[in-house]
Amino acid sequence: MKTRAILNSPAIFLFLASLLLPVLALAHHSFEMFDVEKTVVLTGTVKQWQWTNPHVWIQLNAQQDGAVTEWSLEGVSVNQLERQGWKRNMLSVGDAVSITIHPLRNGKPGGQWLKVTGADGKQIGLVAPAVPGK
């Protein structure tokens, strides 16, 4: 009963629904190149921001162990991000960000980006996921 009460909470529902979004949005691509069991947070500056369909990409100069490595990070579509509250100008070249990703399985510096946090610690482009009937 306790579990049911928690699941009935709108906040928890929205949170759980938001976890599903990246999966659904990339549904037409296989995810098998990404290790979804692994989540990594990269910190660095945006080198390139490709606001394009079918997927947006971020080139990130990430600081790792005192060195800078360029990561290629694939996201969902422009159309999906817009529906989540993103706009093209929410990210710019040179921005300091932290990005949560599922890394590539093959160990190369790439991954699927899930969440971007700005230098102020706030998540960029975050809105509540669409609720049916709303």
Added chain:
Amino acid sequence: MQGYANNAPHRTRDLALVCATLAIFCALPVTAQTSAAQTSAAQTSAAQTSAAQTSAAKAPSNSVDLSGTYKIQFQNAPGSRNLPAGQGGATARTRAYKVDGHAPPLLPWAQQLYEERIAATEKGEPFRHLMTKCLPQGMPLASMFAFYPVQLLQTAEQVTILFEEQNHFRIIRMNQQHPEDPDPSFFGDAVGKWENGTLVIDTIAIRDDTTLDFLGLPHSPELHVIERMRKVDENTLESHITLEDPKAFKEKWDAVAIWKRQPASDGIREYICENTRYFE
């Protein structure tokens, strides 16, 4: 922008002039015809009108207004339940689709090809289905699944389905026959008719590089898709899809897709597939 605003009345007037000129121009060849031809054309026209009226009288329209903006959800699709949860295969299949069903019974060549593609995906070399190359998913997937909204428009002569994803469209010609030997295409040749309020769409001539799922479930050039779409309620359409392919399936296969109406505020948008970057 200012220039456009100032020019607007002129452009409207110019457009009207062009339309009027075109109308006169189009009429000219008719008036230039011989009187014999005119008589013949008039007779043919009268015959056609009469036939159409008779036909209309015999078969009153039983169409239903299905128009609107929807998302298409699979109810029954090839998929993961064949493999235990937690295994790589199950993961791959589950992610490729919203899954709640079983794969069509495939002939050996198709089964082998499908298994090879799944094995490659599980090894981390995902099958490159058409959409990963900015090509259309085409049929039959277009009838089964749409994560992004689609808009259905209908007239007596044509049903048109506009897809937000990649801005594609399907044309269904109503009360027509398939051509003799249609060229294979991504969306195939589709004709439709109304049967007691159900829209029945018959599609053939689908390119054999389209697939039934994003893992590469194959079909042959003989794939024949029949969709029977009916309105369940104001916000729901149900589409029963039958796929027949004597060269790839052991028997025909049925799937169900549910079309859920989208809020008017979330209509279809521009979506041009321009970035073909892909992790190899």
